[in-house]
Amino acid sequence: MLRIQNLKSYYGRLQALRGISLHVGKGEIVTLIGANGAGKSTILNTVAGLVSQSEGKILLDGKDIRGLPAEKIVKRGVALVPEGRQLFAPMTVADNLALGAYLRHRNGSKAELEQDAEMVFGLFPVLKERRKQLAGTLSGGEQQMLAIGRALMSRPCLLLLDEPSMGLAPKMADEIFRTIVRLKQQGVTILLVEQNARMALEVAEQGYVIETGQVVVQGPSADLLRNHDVERAYLGKGYEKVWE
Amino acid sequence: MTGIDSGYCAANREEVEQIQLERLQAVLHRVYRNVEYYRESFRGRAVFPDDVVSLDMIRRLPTTGRATLVANHPYGMFAVPLREVIRLQSTSPVASEAIVVGFTRNDIDHWTELAARSLLSAGVSRDDLVHICIDYGLFPGALGLHYGAEKIGASVIPGSNMAPDAEFEMMRNYHTTVLVTTPQRAVRLANYIRSHHIHAKALMLRACLLVGQYWSESVRSKIEESMDCPVYDCYGHSEVVASGIAAECKKRNGLHINEDHFFAEIVDLTTGDTLAPGQKGELVITTLTKEAFPLIRYRTGDITRLDYQTCECGCCFARMDRVSKRTDDMVFIGGVNIFPSQVERIICDVIGARAPAPIFQLIVEGNEASESVEVAIEVSEAIFSDKLRVLREIEEKIRGELFDMLGVAAKVRLVEPGNLRMEPAGRGRVVDRREVNGG
Numbered sequence: 001m002l003r004i005q006n007l008k009s010y011y012g013r014l015q016a017l018r019g020i021s022l023h024v025g026k027g028e029i030v031t032l033i034g035a036n037g038a039g040k041s042t043i044l045n046t047v048a049g050l051v052s053q054s055e056g057k058i059l060l061d062g063k064d065i066r067g068l069p070a071e072k073i074v075k076r077g078v079a080l081v082p083e084g085r086q087l088f089a090p091m092t093v094a095d096n097l098a099l100g101a102y103l104r105h106r107n108g109s110k111a112e113l114e115q116d117a118e119m120v121f122g123l124f125p126v127l128k129e130r131r132k133q134l135a136g137t138l139s140g141g142e143q144q145m146l147a148i149g150r151a152l153m154s155r156p157c158l159l160l161l162d163e164p165s166m167g168l169a170p171k172m173a174d175e176i177f178r179t180i181v182r183l184k185q186q187g188v189t190i191l192l193v194e195q196n197a198r199m200a201l202e203v204a205e206q207g208y209v210i211e212t213g214q215v216v217v218q219g220p221s222a223d224l225l226r227n228h229d230v231e232r233a234y235l236g237k238g239y240e241k242v243w244e
Numbered sequence: 245m246t247g248i249d250s251g252y253c254a255a256n257r258e259e260v261e262q263i264q265l266e267r268l269q270a271v272l273h274r275v276y277r278n279v280e281y282y283r284e285s286f287r288g289r290a291v292f293p294d295d296v297v298s299l300d301m302i303r304r305l306p307t308t309g310r311a312t313l314v315a316n317h318p319y320g321m322f323a324v325p326l327r328e329v330i331r332l333q334s335t336s337p338v339a340s341e342a343i344v345v346g347f348t349r350n351d352i353d354h355w356t357e358l359a360a361r362s363l364l365s366a367g368v369s370r371d372d373l374v375h376i377c378i379d380y381g382l383f384p385g386a387l388g389l390h391y392g393a394e395k396i397g398a399s400v401i402p403g404s405n406m407a408p409d410a411e412f413e414m415m416r417n418y419h420t421t422v423l424v425t426t427p428q429r430a431v432r433l434a435n436y437i438r439s440h441h442i443h444a445k446a447l448m449l450r451a452c453l454l455v456g457q458y459w460s461e462s463v464r465s466k467i468e469e470s471m472d473c474p475v476y477d478c479y480g481h482s483e484v485v486a487s488g489i490a491a492e493c494k495k496r497n498g499l500h501i502n503e504d505h506f507f508a509e510i511v512d513l514t515t516g517d518t519l520a521p522g523q524k525g526e527l528v529i530t531t532l533t534k535e536a537f538p539l540i541r542y543r544t545g546d547i548t549r550l551d552y553q554t555c556e557c558g559c560c561f562a563r564m565d566r567v568s569k570r571t572d573d574m575v576f577i578g579g580v581n582i583f584p585s586q587v588e589r590i591i592c593d594v595i596g597a598r599a600p601a602p603i604f605q606l607i608v609e610g611n612e613a614s615e616s617v618e619v620a621i622e623v624s625e626a627i628f629s630d631k632l633r634v635l636r637e638i639e640e641k642i643r644g645e646l647f648d649m650l651g652v653a654a655k656v657r658l659v660e661p662g663n664l665r666m667e668p669a670g671r672g673r674v675v676d677r678r679e680v681n682g683g
Contacts, residue, residue: 003262006297019294021266023259208266214293216277218270219533223350227535228328 001026001189002047002158007056007066009039009046016042018213019056024158024191024206029184031192031200031221033230034210040193041083043210044160047191048080049073060158075103079156083163083193085147089136093127096135096146100153113153120149123179141172148179152188159183161192165199177203201225257552257560263504265299267532272296272305275538278323281316282540302507303518307528307541313343313483322346324536333384335482338586338649345483346536352391354533358488358502359392365493365500365557366451366476368422370397375415377403377425382580382651383456385486389424389478392488398422408436415447423452423471427459428615428678434470444472453478455487457576458568477566481544482581484529490564495556498563505533508562509541510550513571524549526571527564545571573674575608577617577652582606584673587619590645595626595638602627605664610678617654619646622661 002024009017017039024030032040045051047058049070058066065073079100088096097120101113121128124145130138135146144164151159161180165173173196181203184190194200201207201221209217209230217227224230272293275282286292291304313321314336322329329346336343347355368374374393378386380402393400401418403425411433415423423430430452437444452467452475464475479499480487489506490499501508507530510519519525527544531537547569554560574583584606591602603622608615619642621627629635639656646654665672 005262005265019269019297021262021269023262023266211273214273215266215270216273218266219350223353226349228324228348 001061002191003057003059004043004047005057005059007043007046007058008054009042009051010053011042011051012053016051016213017046017054020210020213020215022208022215022218024189027184027187027189028206029180029190029192029204031194031197031204031207032210033194033197033200033207033224038210039213040210041162042213044080044162044191044193047073048078048160050080071103074154074156077155077157078160079151079154079158080160081147081151081162081164083166085143087135087143087146087150089134091135092132093135093138093146094131096150097127097153100150103154116153116155120152123152123182124149139172141168141175144168144172144176145179148176148183152183157189159188159190161190163193163195165194165196173199197230198225201230257554260503260560261299264507264532267504268299268302268507268530269293269296271530271532271534271538272540274323274535275540279321279538281312281320299507302509302530302541305541307511307516307543308539309543310343310483310545314341317342318344319346321539322536323538324348329536333482333486335384335581336583336586338589340589341583341586343483348535351534351536354505355388355485355488356391356395358485358505359388360395361392361502362478362488362491363389363392363396363398363422363424363453365491366422366453366474366478367494368393368396368398368451372396372398372421372450373401373419374398374422374424375401375403375418375420377406377411377423377429378456379403379405383426383486384482385455385480385488386424388480388485388487389453389455393422393424408433412436412442412447415449419448421448421450423449423473425452425454426456427454427463428457428610430454430467430475431463431610434467437470444470447471447473449473451476453491455480458566460568479564479567481529481546484531484534484539484542484544489529493555493557493559497555498551498565500555500559500561500563501550503561506530507532508550508564510548511543513547521550521552521562524565527567543571545574547571575606575674575676577608577615580651582650582652586650587646590649591619591621591642594642594645603661603664605673605675607675608678615678617652619654619656620659620664621656622664623658624661627658 004020004022007017007020020043032043034040046054049068054066057064060076065076097117126142127145127149164176177199192200201224204221207221207224208215276293285306289306296302328348330349331347333345334342335345376386376390380386390400390402449471450473452473454475455478467475476492477499478487479490481489490501492499509528510525511528512519512525527546527548529542529544531539546567548567549565551563555563574581587606591604602624605620607618627638635658639658643656646652
């Protein structure tokens with residue numbers, strides 16, 4: 001479904017991605033893991049059309065979407081749940097969700113939107129209880145649920161999740177991961193960036209280890225869980241010599 | 245990726261190439277970071293992992309030869325610290341030409357999966373009883389196939405060096421359904437069955453996989469006739485993985501290369517240039533998933549041809565022709581790779597001679613009973629003595645060293661100068677008269 005070849009991204013003169021190739025199959029969860037600053041979020045942001053300078057190919061169902069404006073990419077079925085949620089804090093839960101369906105708002109039917117909102121409430125019942133509450137007053141876990149719910153309102157075929165467990169209590173993080181699995185069961189394809197490598201690899205089929213803007217290991221999650229580079233990327237275990 | 249019960253079948257060429265590109269880029273980054281030799285050799289060509297933006301660009305990287313592995317022995321080519329390595333396999337017993345290959349836990353698991361695929365494509369299932377008639381110590385590929393058969397869930401009998409009558413009795417009594425062995429031993433068993441006028445249906449074999457040595461099509465028909473089962477070829481390489489790189493499917497129309505783990509190219513023997521698909525040349529392999537001992541553009545020395553047409557079986561992995569020739573004069577004896585250069589070194593060590601090296605010939609003969617190896621050496625000044633006893637002692641000493649170092653029980657014979665018919669350029673040092681090779 002998503003196929004990226006030799007993706008390079010720049011922030012001004014700084015090169016953040018140095019030729020990334022990866023793919024996500026339909027209905028799969030694929031995770032990107034790596035240390036801070038490795039370029040994981042940049043990959044998601046570039047796919048979502050938020051990074052203006054890039055090279056390479058981002059093929060969504062065979063069509064190159066690289067360089068398209070963000071709203072056109074959303075229209076093609078790609079939704080980003082950004083790092084740190086980025087909700088509209090002074091607005092209500094219901095309004096935040098409605099904004100997620102902004103592109104369909106003008107020509108879509110109201111009944112359809114309500115139906116989608118019900119689907120999100122079905123996934124996160126707590127949001128229904130708080131639908132009139134302001135987003136900024138929700139707990140961290142609830143905010144994350146709202147951020148995911150907002151992305152789902154655009155009816156994405158590909159969901160980009162950036163650090164969904166960040167800053168959450170372990171119990172809440174578990175809940176978010178259970179939701180990720182449920183979404184996959186509903187047929188949503190997910191590209192997941194996570195600091196919590198172990199949890200991410202447990203739900204994902206495939207994984208990529210990113211180091212300084214390059215992929216150093218690619219493979220099934222089970223292989224990555226046993227790979228020393230994964231350990232190194234996470235625990236900062238370095239080595240100087242191979243016979244050490 | 246499909247599960248192990250159904251085997252692996254790549255149906256879409258585009259998908260295969262995407263995975264190959266991703267894995268190629270990842271392995272290049274790994275070796276560039278972790279293996280000094282590759283870092284230096286890439287720099288020497290002013291080509292960096294970032295430059296490889298397509299599979300074709302791999303041609304810009306230098307090839308790696310056997311000599312490089314020898315020069316960086318023991319751990320120079322390892323890409324992980326030794327504590328990550330759970331198995332070490334020495335592929336050459338001679339100290340001065342030693343190569344040691346390491347495997348991490350993931351490497352062993354991948355190898356197991358690849359060997360399982362080879363068996364599955366020959367139709368082996370969990371209901372089979374797989375008899376592996378190979379010397380595990382001499383041929384490391386046996387271990388891979390053993391793990392692979394167990395992974396499928398088949399019952400496995402690990403083999404040993406048995407006489408053909410004992411082997412036959414065991415297979416008949418235990419109802420062996422799949423025989424995995426070397427061509428030499430398969431021929432020996434076929435001859436036994438023939439000479440004792442045993443009916444081909446006496447064994448319950450459904451398939452026979454031959455590994456570890458080259459063999460001719462006439463061997464295939466001979467074994468199929470006497471054992472009444474299809475014979476499949478399975479390709480491995482001791483420095484890559486000794487079994488499971490490629491295997492024949494039921495169509496037996498070339499060996500499917502496991503392209504999600506290996507990137508294969510064919511290069512011209514002399515220029516080293518990559519040849520177009522369909523042309524014959526030396527097989528060059530890049531390992532895409534190996535962690536401990538990755539190889540970039542490794543020249544296997546095996547001559548073959550690649551076919552990228554989708555096979556009748558539906559799998560779109562490239563197929564290679566059965567290997568029947570090598571670029572060098574390496575010879576398989578009892579599943580062990582022997583290079584004449586190793587023999588030369590042993591002779592030189594014994595007689596204490598420096599250049600020019602003595603002229604010698606390795607004569608391999610094989611009949612139904614066993615293989616026999618004779619090393620004929622022309623008497624040079626360094627060897628010459630008028631005492632017969634001294635000459636006998638030299639013969640005896642070389643014989644002992646050959647056995648100790650290479651594991652080969654060879655007959656050693658000193659001959660008069662000019663008695664060996666040699667060809668120019670060091671060729672003709674091996675005379676292979678074995679039945680297995682169709683000769």
